[in-house]
Amino acid sequence: TQNYRITLLPGDGIGPEIMAVAVDVLKVVGNKFDLSFDFQEALIGGAAIDATGEPLPAATLDTCRNSDAVLLAAIGGYKWDTLPSHLRPEAGLLGLRAGLGLFANLRPAKILPQLIDASTLKREVVEGVDIMVVRELTGGIYFGKPKGIFETETGEKRGVNTMVYTESEIDRIGRVAFETARKRGKKLCSVDKANVLEVSQLWRDRITKLSQEYPDVELSHLYVDNAAMQLVRAPKQFDTIVTGNLFGDILSDAAAMLTGSIGMLPSASLGASAPGVFEPVHGSAPDIAGQDKANPLAQVLSAAMMLRYALDQPAAADAIENAVFQVLEQGDRTGDILSPGTNLLGCRAMGEALIKAI
Amino acid sequence: TQNYRITLLPGDGIGPEIMAVAVDVLKVVGNKFDLSFDFQEALIGGAAIDATGEPLPAATLDTCRNSDAVLLAAIGGYKWDTLPSHLRPEAGLLGLRAGLGLFANLRPAKILPQLIDASTLKREVVEGVDIMVVRELTGGIYFGKPKGIFETETGEKRGVNTMVYTESEIDRIGRVAFETARKRGKKLCSVDKANVLEVSQLWRDRITKLSQEYPDVELSHLYVDNAAMQLVRAPKQFDTIVTGNLFGDILSDAAAMLTGSIGMLPSASLGASAPGVFEPVHGSAPDIAGQDKANPLAQVLSAAMMLRYALDQPAAADAIENAVFQVLEQGDRTGDILSPGTNLLGCRAMGEALIKAI
Ligand SMILES: CC(C)[C@H](C(=O)O)[C@@H](O)C(=O)O
Ligand SMILES: CC(C)[C@H](C(=O)O)[C@@H](O)C(=O)O
Numbered sequence: 038t039q040n041y042r043i044t045l046l047p048g049d050g051i052g053p054e055i056m057a058v059a060v061d062v063l064k065v066v067g068n069k070f071d072l073s074f075d076f077q078e079a080l081i082g083g084a085a086i087d088a089t090g091e092p093l094p095a096a097t098l099d100t101c102r103n104s105d106a107v108l109l110a111a112i113g114g115y116k117w118d119t120l121p122s123h124l125r126p127e128a129g130l131l132g133l134r135a136g137l138g139l140f141a142n143l144r145p146a147k148i149l150p151q152l153i154d155a156s157t158l159k160r161e162v163v164e165g166v167d168i169m170v171v172r173e174l175t176g177g178i179y180f181g182k183p184k185g186i187f188e189t190e191t192g193e194k195r196g197v198n199t200m201v202y203t204e205s206e207i208d209r210i211g212r213v214a215f216e217t218a219r220k221r222g223k224k225l226c227s228v229d230k231a232n233v234l235e236v237s238q239l240w241r242d243r244i245t246k247l248s249q250e251y252p253d254v255e256l257s258h259l260y261v262d263n264a265a266m267q268l269v270r271a272p273k274q275f276d277t278i279v280t281g282n283l284f285g286d287i288l289s290d291a292a293a294m295l296t297g298s299i300g301m302l303p304s305a306s307l308g309a310s311a312p313g314v315f316e317p318v319h320g321s322a323p324d325i326a327g328q329d330k331a332n333p334l335a336q337v338l339s340a341a342m343m344l345r346y347a348l349d350q351p352a353a354a355d356a357i358e359n360a361v362f363q364v365l366e367q368g369d370r371t372g373d374i375l376s377p378g379t380n381l382l383g384c385r386a387m388g389e390a391l392i393k394a395i
Numbered sequence: 396t397q398n399y400r401i402t403l404l405p406g407d408g409i410g411p412e413i414m415a416v417a418v419d420v421l422k423v424v425g426n427k428f429d430l431s432f433d434f435q436e437a438l439i440g441g442a443a444i445d446a447t448g449e450p451l452p453a454a455t456l457d458t459c460r461n462s463d464a465v466l467l468a469a470i471g472g473y474k475w476d477t478l479p480s481h482l483r484p485e486a487g488l489l490g491l492r493a494g495l496g497l498f499a500n501l502r503p504a505k506i507l508p509q510l511i512d513a514s515t516l517k518r519e520v521v522e523g524v525d526i527m528v529v530r531e532l533t534g535g536i537y538f539g540k541p542k543g544i545f546e547t548e549t550g551e552k553r554g555v556n557t558m559v560y561t562e563s564e565i566d567r568i569g570r571v572a573f574e575t576a577r578k579r580g581k582k583l584c585s586v587d588k589a590n591v592l593e594v595s596q597l598w599r600d601r602i603t604k605l606s607q608e609y610p611d612v613e614l615s616h617l618y619v620d621n622a623a624m625q626l627v628r629a630p631k632q633f634d635t636i637v638t639g640n641l642f643g644d645i646l647s648d649a650a651a652m653l654t655g656s657i658g659m660l661p662s663a664s665l666g667a668s669a670p671g672v673f674e675p676v677h678g679s680a681p682d683i684a685g686q687d688k689a690n691p692l693a694q695v696l697s698a699a700m701m702l703r704y705a706l707d708q709p710a711a712a713d714a715i716e717n718a719v720f721q722v723l724e725q726g727d728r729t730g731d732i733l734s735p736g737t738n739l740l741g742c743r744a745m746g747e748a749l750i751k752a753i
Contacts, residue, residue, distance in 0.1 A: 196560050196597030197559050238544065266652040
């Protein structure tokens, strides 16, 4: 039996409910593939603020560091929105990314054939869309200094943030992106704003240089405004996209929404050595928390990504992904993806359906 | 007869062809409404680089300053893409915005009923979409300092740009946005990334404060990633959007693409005192330049915006907009908006159809 230490960060809102389903699914898959999981739960986000006063207690970071992988659900809620920014749930998430050095964020946006009608785009435009956004996650304007609100000589306030990338930061994420593209459709589109920003010029130069090492991957470049347009105009042109932290935040959400069902999308955040963090793309949905209405499938698919990328257990990952496919084929749906002729299940019942399918 | 001095900046690619149509249309409308135009042509972009070595010759800025309004077509092309950035066509555009102090960029994204099928989104999602993006245009990360590519102590390169807004810059664009919303659906959505960026926190605080002066306008806030999603998910929820330079660049292009026909969209860039610049949202399309295939309608609608916003001639503006509506009703189309059952016209022929319609 292979044993893994997994840190669970249920977080806020619907987090605990969907995490419970993912844990049940992992246990069943573990039995089947002779894997055992040692689950450790830790606090993050609003739940951590309520219990300890901080969004990312040191103990949480320690627990994460001592595990093979981290499964995160969702953080945030209205309740903590008025706190000063360094004490808000989001600060816990940014601290986790920085603390574990998770510089590569993989965000797939894949249309599921059973859910194609949930897209606001025409069927022929989105059918077959399968995009992987590789977003830099520990640099750029999210962390660059100087940052803050300062006073000018005339006494007025001035807000400042700095978008910074060094060559080595660009190369590091660039390599992840080329490797990712190589395992997919062998097409990489790098997104920047090199016609205006110097930091983007450096980005474009380095990515172009790096492409010499990956002659089998076809590289293209787009300006971020054009990329946002092209995602709406013809999303099938994209295979793998690589971009900085801020552009990746915006474009990965736009790409996710093309599918019409962000309740289905997992993501992975990976570093050089520390354990990776796996989490759904969607948020904590405080309005439906605790009502057994949440869609646990993105969380379950995040667990599958964890098996594949962090634990190198592709067969177990496949088993989960096939189970998700099968329940969708059966017509099982949570409220967010319900359509005429399908069956409405709660969060727990969806978990049971998955377990039956495995 | 009211006389106006208009600077024409045809620029590159299809610029001269579509500008010629707009000028013809303005002349006809001028005859009808007893307006006379004194047109001065000046160089910008690639055309200026070829003739003078600079993308924005001082003479061009002077001519613009001495006019009542500026009509710009499009700039840029492959030919100039390898020049150093301060000598590229885009630098001319940024210099024009800075030189004339054009801090407010108005970008409408309105679905035309005749062209609704050109959208990649489902009819019921986009029918009736009418969004005005008010983008700050002379601040933010486009102009903030420090900027450049520097060497670190370890000898590697580091690209840097700075996103900066002062309170007065935010208030100034905020007022334009509230006034704009007041004349439209009285709903203003301010877009920022206040959960991560301090500059956005200041932005949100000031816009919120300003809203007290506009009690009749309903203010909401969205993070930029969520705004990108909501534009795809449910664009009809938006009336007026206000945001910074970079977010406005991205979101206005995404919003434009929802309509499916960016060959139809005009824009206005306005300052406190200098003449405004009116230009299509689309680019210079070098691949079809000089072939009489370009769609001149965004250029013509930009001339209408000029009549409305800069010259205060709403009746003349209406006449142009009605003519555009009428040729579309007749089924006249350029290649980019052609659909089964409509008539293909070249750029010049479309101009003649408009003139007949006026
Ligand atoms: C919550 C927020 C800080 C975060 C981000 O901007 O990175 C989120 O939007 C995301 O994309 O994971
Ligand atoms: C050409 C470029 C500098 C410009 C910008 O980014 O502002 C363009 O994309 C626009 O939106 O007008």
